[in-house]
Amino acid sequence: MDEPKRLTRAEVAHVAVLARLDLSEEELDLYTEQLAQVLDHAADVASLDLAGVAPTAHALAVTNVLRPDEPTPGVDREEVLAQAPSVEDHRFRVPRILGEAP
Amino acid sequence: MKAPRPAGNLAASVRAGARSALEILEEHLAAIESGDGAVHAFNLVTADQARGEARAVDRVVEAGDDPGLLAGVPVALKDNLCTRGVPTTCSSRILEGWRPPYDATVVTRLRKAGAVMVGKTNMDEFAMGSSTETSAFGATRNPHDTNRVPGGSSGGSAAAVAAGFAPLALGSDTGGSIRQPAALCGVVGMKPTYGAVSRYGLVAFASSLDQIGPFATTVADAALLFDVIGGHDARDSTSLNRPTPRALSVLEDGVAGLTVGILSEFLDGAAPDVVARTHQAAEALTRAGARVEEVSVPEVRLGLSAYYLIAPGEASSNLARYDGVRYGLRVEAEDTAAMNIATRSAGFGPEVKRRIMLGTYVLSAGYMDAYYNQALRVRTKIIEGFAAAYRTCDVLLGPTAPTTAFALGAKTDDPLTMYLSDVCTIPSNLAGHPAISVPFGAGDDGLPVGVQLLGPALSESTLFKVAAVVEAAAPALAAPSLVAGGRS
Numbered sequence: 001m002d003e004p005k006r007l008t009r010a011e012v013a014h015v016a017v018l019a020r021l022d023l024s025e026e027e028l029d030l031y032t033e034q035l036a037q038v039l040d041h042a043a044d045v046a047s048l049d050l051a052g053v054a055p056t057a058h059a060l061a062v063t064n065v066l067r068p069d070e071p072t073p074g075v076d077r078e079e080v081l082a083q084a085p086s087v088e089d090h091r092f093r094v095p096r097i098l099g100e101a102p
Numbered sequence: 103m104k105a106p107r108p109a110g111n112l113a114a115s116v117r118a119g120a121r122s123a124l125e126i127l128e129e130h131l132a133a134i135e136s137g138d139g140a141v142h143a144f145n146l147v148t149a150d151q152a153r154g155e156a157r158a159v160d161r162v163v164e165a166g167d168d169p170g171l172l173a174g175v176p177v178a179l180k181d182n183l184c185t186r187g188v189p190t191t192c193s194s195r196i197l198e199g200w201r202p203p204y205d206a207t208v209v210t211r212l213r214k215a216g217a218v219m220v221g222k223t224n225m226d227e228f229a230m231g232s233s234t235e236t237s238a239f240g241a242t243r244n245p246h247d248t249n250r251v252p253g254g255s256s257g258g259s260a261a262a263v264a265a266g267f268a269p270l271a272l273g274s275d276t277g278g279s280i281r282q283p284a285a286l287c288g289v290v291g292m293k294p295t296y297g298a299v300s301r302y303g304l305v306a307f308a309s310s311l312d313q314i315g316p317f318a319t320t321v322a323d324a325a326l327l328f329d330v331i332g333g334h335d336a337r338d339s340t341s342l343n344r345p346t347p348r349a350l351s352v353l354e355d356g357v358a359g360l361t362v363g364i365l366s367e368f369l370d371g372a373a374p375d376v377v378a379r380t381h382q383a384a385e386a387l388t389r390a391g392a393r394v395e396e397v398s399v400p401e402v403r404l405g406l407s408a409y410y411l412i413a414p415g416e417a418s419s420n421l422a423r424y425d426g427v428r429y430g431l432r433v434e435a436e437d438t439a440a441m442n443i444a445t446r447s448a449g450f451g452p453e454v455k456r457r458i459m460l461g462t463y464v465l466s467a468g469y470m471d472a473y474y475n476q477a478l479r480v481r482t483k484i485i486e487g488f489a490a491a492y493r494t495c496d497v498l499l500g501p502t503a504p505t506t507a508f509a510l511g512a513k514t515d516d517p518l519t520m521y522l523s524d525v526c527t528i529p530s531n532l533a534g535h536p537a538i539s540v541p542f543g544a545g546d547d548g549l550p551v552g553v554q555l556l557g558p559a560l561s562e563s564t565l566f567k568v569a570a571v572v573e574a575a576a577p578a579l580a581a582p583s584l585v586a587g588g589r590s
Contacts, residue, residue: 012459019418019462020425020439021455022447031459037518038460039473042407045480046472055478056485058310058340059296059534060559065339079203085432092427094438 007036105353105570107322109175109269113216116174119163123156123174127218130176134220134267140584142242143252143262145181146189147221152176155218162216169216171330177212178262178271181222182229183314184303185209192305193237194227196449197430206303207338208272208314208331215330220268223258227451228421229279229307231255232523235514236453243510244287245582246549250507253283253523256317260287263317264582270327271317276308277409278502278527280315281539285502285552288541288579290324290569291317293527295559296534297342299328300335308416309340311409311531321540321569325349328562347562355567357390360496362568363397365556368500368526375545376501379577383542383553384499386575387568397495401487404480405529410521411464411477412532417454418461424449456517481532488533492558497568501526502539502552526554536562540569543577548588550579 009032016023023031039046077090086093115121131149138144162169179185182192184202191197205213212219226236234242234257242257244250245265252261256273260283263271273280275293284291292315299314306312316327332346364384369377388394426432426445433444450458464473491498503523513520530537536559539552553572557565580588 007463011463015459015463015466018466019458020422020443020446021450021458022443023455027452027455031456034456034517035460035463038410038521041518042411042473042477045404045407045411045476048404048476048480050476050479050483053479053482055475056481057478059481059485059532060342062297062340062342065343067336075203080428083200083203083429085426085430094427095434095436095441097438 007032007039105322105573106320107326108319109323110326112269113171113173113175116159116163117168121174123159123218124153126174127152127156127176127220130220130268133265137265137584138267140243140248141245141261141265142240143223143258143265143267144178144221145191145193145224145239145258148188148219151188152218152220159216159218171215171326172212173216175217175270176220176268177217178220178223178259178268179209180225180256180259180271180273182225182274182305183209183272184305185219185222188222190222190305192228193225193239194449194451194454195238195431196424196445200430204303207300207335209303211331223256223262223271225258226255227454228305228417229255229274229276230417230453230457232278232282232520233513234258234283235510236451238451241510244507245584246288247507247586247588248584249509249586250549251286251510253286253503253507255279257283259317260284260289260291263287263289263319265584269319270323272314272331273317274304274312274314275531276311276413277531278524280317281527281537281552281554282503282523284317284539286507286550288550288582289317289319290321290538290540291315292324292328292538293530293536294328294332294562295342295536297340298346298536298560298562299331300338300341302335302337306420308413309420310416311413321566321573322350322353324538325353325566347560349562349566352563352567353570357387357392357568357571359391360564360568361393361395361494362387363395363491363495363498365402365498365500366396366398367400367402371525372501372504373545376505376551379542379545379551380499380501380553383572383575387499387571390571395495397491397498399487399491401484402529405484405532406521406525408477408480408532409528410460411473412481414457414461415465415474416461418458418465421454421458484529485533488535488558496557496564497561498556500554500556502554506545506547506549506551530556535559536565538565538569540572541576541579542572544579548580
């Protein structure tokens with residue numbers, strides 16, 4: 001397997017957009033350096049030939065977990081909504097989502 | 103020899119009506135009041151609620167009923183365990199003030215066993231750290247020397263037990279976050295088999311690695327707490343639906359006939375004083391009748407790299423839920439996307455942002471196979487490596503952490519060096535195996551050393567029994583002084 005190329009500042013800026021984080025210029029510089037450092041350390045893993053090895057997602061295989069479909073009380077709606085930053089008519093209220101007028 | 107069990111004895115005295123839960127609680131609240139200013143183990147002390155719980159336990163005893171195995175025992179909870187109506191912050195600004203609408207399953211089980219919850223303990227933000235210094239609410243300090251870190255991420259729980267603020271505590275362990283702080287604070291800490299303890303109500307960090315486990319001053323008390331919290335829970339689909347290994351009942355069984363492997367890879371990077379203590383623990387096991395041999399599991403060398411691809415990947419996905427919509431912090435902005443970004447940028451601290459960035463990168467198109475999937479294949483290799491060792495050994499022995507507690511601030515500027523503190527604990531999380539850290543005297547600096555016992559999946563009974571023998575042979579450790587510079 002080819003070793004991935006070293007991380008660039010532009011890639012870090014793009015990742016911040018994906019992660020919905022607004023990073024300062026200083027943070028971008030810092031994370032470019034620190035993330036590259038961690039990925040360099042991970043080069044031992046990235047460069048191994050493990051083509052025939054099955055990946056482990058869960059350490060002990062637990063599959064097809066089923067239970068009887070019996071109705072049980074869920075968490076209290078008002079208690080949940082009481083924790084929300086903004087609520088209207090028993091719903092979570094958010095600022096406008098698209099470009100429409102508010 | 104009977105393994106010491108101070109928490110078990112407290113519960114026995116309450117159940118027998120010899121002591122009141124309220125009186126026991128007040129002693130511990132007084133210890134917190136006088137000592138936690140120097141330690142900062144707690145984000146929140148729920149004194150009034152605890153008094154209510156203690157009085158309820160006392161009423162059960164007065165009525166002639168049995169409140170349960172932990173009757174009147176004060177327990178501290180890591181602040182990533184949901185407690186209904188009681189703030190749960192994960193030591194992050196983004197959850198400051200949030201009151202969960204439900205209890206974690208472990209909290210429900212503690213209540214049913216008669217435990218009294220005294221408060222929520224400080225931690226690295228979202229459990230991301232090895233020193234409790236990434237908490238948004240300030241660092242916890244090591245009770246043995248308040249200039250040193252308590253380890254992390256469950257540093258508050260470890261420090262609370264070490265300082266005598268609570269005889270028992272719960273933490274969570276994703277890469278060593280119970281065992282490493284237990285070692286650095288001189289207490290017992292245990293990570294169960296993945297799935298042995300329900301994760302329902304544990305705020306998720308890396309879901310395929312996270313596991314809740316006990317802190318205690320002794321092996322027997324840790325076993326007691328494990329017995330109370332373990333077992334299947336339909337609310338956690340990864341919970342194992344099979345009998346949980348019993349811990350307390352096998353504790354006196356001894357180690358005659360068992361084979362213990364000293365894990366050579368764990369000795370390689372450890373400080374000489376820590377290595378010396380590990381060999382001393384091995385000698386004690388030999389004297390007690392175990393066969394001890396050196397064993398190599400070369401695959402564990404890849405653990406740290408694999409972990410720092412898998413855990414941030416899963417974290418970046420889990421932490422996507424903090425978007426300012428349903429709970430926690432919201433920073434208002436013109437539209438929802440801008441609100442999400444403003445909220446997350448203001449609410450998360452630097453280490454959490456670093457891991458979200460790393461995780462988002464390794465899961466992004468073009469890199470996922472090279473990094474994340476490759477790390478999952480390494481996980482398979484580590485499981486195979488352990489399996490080979492367990493063909494000849496019942497348990498493995500090594501240090502819990504490479505060094506004793508380091509100074510506050512010593513590693514905060516260098517993430518990779520900080521990550522290396524978890525090199526001996528991470529492989530058990532990747533394999534899903536249980537492991538326990540037992541205090542074993544002090545290092546050259548007088549600070550606690552922990553030795554670690556590792557076993558295959560669901561080997562908790564064996565681990566506790568071997569741990570009890572190690573504990574009985576452990577050199578004395580000075581009591582925590584709660585001052586800077588330790589006792590000197």
